[in-house]
Amino acid sequence: MTIAIASGKGGTGKTTIATNLAIVASEKYDSVTLLDCDVEEPNSHIFINGKKIKEEVVNVRIPEVDESLCTECGACSNFCQYNAIVSLKGKPVVFKEMCHSCGGCTLVCQPKAIHEVDHRIGLINFYKSGKINLIEGLLDIGSPLSPPLIGAVKGYESKDTLNIIDAPPGTSCPVIEAIRDADYLILVTEPTPFGLNDLILAVEVSRKLNKKFSVAINRVGSGDDRVHKYCKKENIPIILEIPDDRRIAELYSNGKIILENLPEYKKCFEEVLEKIGTVIQNGQ
Amino acid sequence: MKVAFTSQGNSLDSQFDERFGRAMYFIIYDTDTNETKVLENMAGVESAHGAGISAAKKLVDAKVDALVTGNCGPNAFYVLSENNIKIYLSNAKTVKEAIEEFKNKKLEIASSPTKGGHWR
């Protein structure tokens, strides 16, 4: 089973919830897999504090031109939608980081002068901390395309254990890639006008993808009840409420886990797992 | 020699644009004849990806000898330098001012891209 933690914008507490949930789950199950798909800013490892056991390079396929076969016809350059292969004085030049690996240039090249080679876009780091396997995608600086790397991280979802995905913020392509195959989504928000605005976008995405989802409200008490009212009106369950507690903000600022330092919060995270378990069972 | 200046508008009084790939216009100034010509950069402005590359190709096709702009990323830099187009950097307010700077040889030549292209 895979639970993805998402939110319409950054800074709502996505990583806090994903990491604490992973810790609670590790006490309940034999093992749990935490997949950090926020590949531009992966932060889960700061909180999980595991031991790195290996790393793996992630490549995409990009074109390479065999000049001896190229007739300088310009078909590849005309076809490419991303300006990733461009004819300069007849000769095709490849701009690696623009390439989306669609394979179009190799297909349109009549003399078959283009073949594909590997191009590195990032790394996957594997950490182990007790019963938690943390799998973290880390995009290389200069690599603009995160979906292929997110896809590679998701390739390490475990079939036998619980998987928790820490998704990137927002509602654009990388988010969709991260949550597309999850069984259940938790949308994290705050009880504020900004929080509600961004939650509505996240709900739209979840519905468009036909996902089961619920909402987690962070910093309850800091704002008003507009998010609660919205959830009620839309019939969206609220699965977790974390109060506005300055101690939590301080723990976060030091890279520390809530559960280990404020054990009174443990119960609500345990309940989240139970509730999701029931929903998934009933749904199947 | 023909020199391209990035501009926000289509005249000499227009504001100079420090951006290259998505500048609205290039004002092409001919140092021999003192004449200017306006080149639209719709391909750059409209491209969803790789605006710098597309704008650079446009200048190559227009056969200019030099470019005066504020920033030039590595892809555009590569295209321009491979085609022997020199890149000068300016912070001028208007195109007219940038042309004066160029004529008075006040501009520094860029020996490497001014930015890291696609960061992440």
Next chain:
Amino acid sequence: MDNKPREIVVISGKGGTGKTSISASLAYLSKDCIVADCDVDAADLYLLLNPITVEKHDFYSGHIAKINQEKCIGCGTCKELCRFDAIKKNNNSKFSVEPTSCEGCKVCVEFCPEKAIDFLERLCGEWMKSETRVGFMVHAKLGIAAENSGKLVSLIRNEARKLAQEKGKNLIIIDGPPGIGCPVIASITGATDVLVVTEPTISGIHDLERVVSLANHFRIKPYVAINKFDLNPEVTEKIEKISNELNAQVVGKIRYDKLVTKSQIEGKTIVESNIPSAQDIINMWERLKIN
């Protein structure tokens, strides 16, 4: 008008640091500026400025494939060739494109033997010009799964510059996107000042370094604001030290203030509410103004 307006871009390494609240407050304090919301993924600025839209335009970027169901013979060539898993088989054994997966590469369009696939311009959202109590505002609303590209950010900035010229304003305040991606680059290239908003957290230090070095790359002088600085005095001190080393002036330290949310709920900027942190932002503006 020959005078180029000053362009202050407010950015941060990650979202949720208070970028938008600070942008709105600065706009209010300036009394006379054009505001641009370039954080189109989380376009929240309008919630504080209550804009009245005077112009609205569709925003198109890139393309999307669409299979003509009448011409499709169900051969499956498109599905075979698509690298993005964007083609699905329908119940009628014809095929269709899943819009959230399509990356507009045109491969299916080109190689469909029946020429049954159209290549349409992709509607990604809309952008608006609005009037607010702090001045004119340019902003956008992005559609679901649409990419926040440098293209939209550039468009918003171009319109803000045009408005500044039209209305004779000398200042543009931009709420920039978080991170250091393509949209951020598009929002700071050619700007005059960058204000980096950070929080005293472990990850905040790392984010700050990356964002400031980005500004330095662009030869734009960076300023730093430390939001909620009193949450962790130790890390705040570290951030000040690092900012110094990176030649970024710390212009503001804003205290942790629970009442910020209250002013957000009332649809006000921080400085319009009589709350403790308002003074911190006013002090910051005084320093920014003279630079």
